[in-house]
Structures are given as C-alpha cells and as structure tokens.
Amino acid sequence: VVNLVADLRAGEFAGAELAAARERIEAAGFAFERTAHPPERFYAWIDEQFGGTWSSEAFAGVNIIASEGDTYAGFATFDPRGLEYSWLRGLGRSPGVGIFGPFGVAPQFRGSPIGPALLRAALASLAASGYERALIPAVGRQKLIDYYIRHGGAVVAERFEREQWRRPRRAIVLASGNGTNLQSVIDGVRDGRLPLKIALLICNKRGAYALERARRAEIPAIALPWDRKALSRDAYDAAVIAAAQRADPELVLLLGWMHLLPESFVAAFPQTLNIHPAFLPLDQRSDTVTFPDGEVTPVFRGARALADALAWGSRWAGASAHRLTLDADRGPVLVRKPLRIGEGEPENEILERLHALEHEVLTGAICRWLFER
Numbered sequence: 001v002v003n004l005v006a007d008l009r010a011g012e013f014a015g016a017e018l019a020a021a022r023e024r025i026e027a028a029g030f031a032f033e034r035t036a037h038p039p040e041r042f043y044a045w046i047d048e049q050f051g052g053t054w055s056s057e058a059f060a061g062v063n064i065i066a067s068e069g070d071t072y073a074g075f076a077t078f079d080p081r082g083l084e085y086s087w088l089r090g091l092g093r094s095p096g097v098g099i100f101g102p103f104g105v106a107p108q109f110r111g112s113p114i115g116p117a118l119l120r121a122a123l124a125s126l127a128a129s130g131y132e133r134a135l136i137p138a139v140g141r142q143k144l145i146d147y148y149i150r151h152g153g154a155v156v157a158e159r160f161e162r163e164q165w166r167r168p169r170r171a172i173v174l175a176s177g178n179g180t181n182l183q184s185v186i187d188g189v190r191d192g193r194l195p196l197k198i199a200l201l202i203c204n205k206r207g208a209y210a211l212e213r214a215r216r217a218e219i220p221a222i223a224l225p226w227d228r229k230a231l232s233r234d235a236y237d238a239a240v241i242a243a244a245q246r247a248d249p250e251l252v253l254l255l256g257w258m259h260l261l262p263e264s265f266v267a268a269f270p271q272t273l274n275i276h277p278a279f280l281p282l283d284q285r286s287d288t289v290t291f292p293d294g295e296v297t298p299v300f301r302g303a304r305a306l307a308d309a310l311a312w313g314s315r316w317a318g319a320s321a322h323r324l325t326l327d328a329d330r331g332p333v334l335v336r337k338p339l340r341i342g343e344g345e346p347e348n349e350i351l352e353r354l355h356a357l358e359h360e361v362l363t364g365a366i367c368r369w370l371f372e373r
C-alpha cells in the first residue's frame, strides 16, 4: 500500500478544472453526474464490476459518475467518511487532507478519457470542498501508482509494508451447521491467505459437521447446545460468552451461527463479523435492496434467506459479510456480492454457487478487517 498526495492549492485543481473534466467526459460521449445520493443500482454495479468492497466505501462519500445510456462506465469517490483502514490514520487524519477513492473504470472503457477526467474531477471537488491536499491510497500495483502520478499530479508520501498485517490474529468461530464457511477459513489459514489463528469453535448443535471439520484441523471445539429445560436463555447466553471469553479472541466470526446473540455479546465482542446468504443494502435501515439490473426486492434477513428469496421470485441471490450490531443482520456491510439466478436453475445448484460466493465474500471481509488493524 502506498499513499500518494496531490497538492490541491496548485492552480491546476482550482475552479475551472472541475468544469473542464466534466467537458472532457461529455465530449467523449458520456453523461457526467456528481452526487452524494446516487441510485442504489450504482452501488450494485460497483459490486458486480469491481468486487464487493468498494460499494460500501463509495457509499461513505460523494461520487462522480460517468455513464453511457443506462450503462455505468466509471466512477470516482471523494471524501468518504468513517473508513477505518489503517493507512488512513497517518496523513489521512491531518487537517486539510481529504480522501480520494475508491475509483474504478469498467474494463470496456479503460484507456478512454473518462478515467483521468474522473480522477481530476474528484480532486477538483476536494479542492472545492476546502481541502488543501488529497490523500490517494494505492493498494497493489505499480501501474496504478504511476497513473496517479501522471494524471493526478500526485507524489508518493507514505509507504506501508504488507508485513504489518501479517501478524496472526486470534479468532474464534461460532457455527451451527455443515461448516463450509468454517472450512474456507481453515483452508485460507492453511495456505497462508488469512493470517489468523483459529483458537476455538463453538457449535450449538451436537453432531454438526462443523465440529468434525474442526477436529480434523486440530482446532479446539466445544458443543454448547441450549437445553431449554435446564437453562434460561440468559444463562445459556452467559455460557456462550464465558466460553468465548476464555479463548480471548481479537476477532469473532459468526459462520452460520443460528442463535440470536444478546446485547451483552455484542458489548463483549465488538469485533464480530457475520456472513449472511443475501445481498444486504448498504443503508442498513432499508428493507429493500437493489440489484445491478435494477431489480428491487425485500431484504432477506433471518435464517431462511435463500429460500425466502426464491419463494418471493427473486432473480437474484447474494452474500454479504457485515459487522455485528445489536440489530441482527443490520450491521455495516464490509463486503457484499450479488448472484444472478439462472432461468429454472435448481436450488441445489444455486446453493452450491452461493456457498462459493460466501467463501469469497468472507475472505474479503476478513482481509478488510485485517487492513483496519
């Protein structure tokens, strides 16, 4: 990760540059829009086009969007608020510094004038908002760094070694079922993609296959079913919390955990992520969600999300990883992806693709969480 900085006091981003960038986009045959409230379909397009992490970042800022007819072509976000990435904690917190990004151009429009024009329109917008400098994080390739130097007049200002995110973090998993998500994390740890140490599995169903997966991977596991005759709900919840606390986790993963957790759990483990088999809206208060083709469906929260989506007649399913908050299935989304259901596709095939998608979303969310340390 490299942070670049563009000086916005330089004449090139003052006043006229925003209008000039807009003209370049329009002259190339695209519509230009600068908005804090784009339609929800815009965010779903980002998820489909660029992976499931950027939509929530774009949702946190103001967006400049280039489109061709009903087709989105590219976007640049400026001034996203509340992002917790560790690379935003240095220069990113200095007064007068505004954040640039995310920024994406759909593959078929790369090499057109819209990329550089979107970048410059966003930098000019930061200047117009009163920022003196723009922080431009570049995660990954040298090509991107060169792009920001060439088209944004930026210079490299901060460098972060990946090693700082590779210290293994203690995690525990709560699961109730088959445990394919647990398995994907076990595999990710084993092949070095996820720097976690899985310290414990808590399973509330005796005989669940998740327990067997833990046993095979030599992960300590306990079965903690709720015997409703012997224990009140409060007493059971206290036992779950006590078991989790003994493992002293930095991260708690709810991977198909089918028991509603109480407020005291959320308070004890603020670093808890949940995987949910539906495409969740970025505005967690919403009870509808919009897909890339504009289809709007109810939000399928709860324990039967895919079955409910199919019963409703949705042409889409999806997967989301979000933070746990008091309101079940309503915490902020870290990563989400939509899944198009094929015409007449059998449920078992949808489920298989959905599981694979969940594993991808979950890995992305854990990586994002690690980047926030």
Ligand code: GAR
Residues within 6 Å of the ligand: 175, 176, 177, 178, 179, 180, 181, 182, 210, 255, 256, 257, 275, 276, 277, 301, 302, 303, 304, 305, 358
């Ligand atoms: C997954 O589809 C997960 O998203 C879902 O349970 C399944 C567990 O599968 N969780 C929820 O519905 C939470 N509301 P797995 O045991 O194979 O990982």
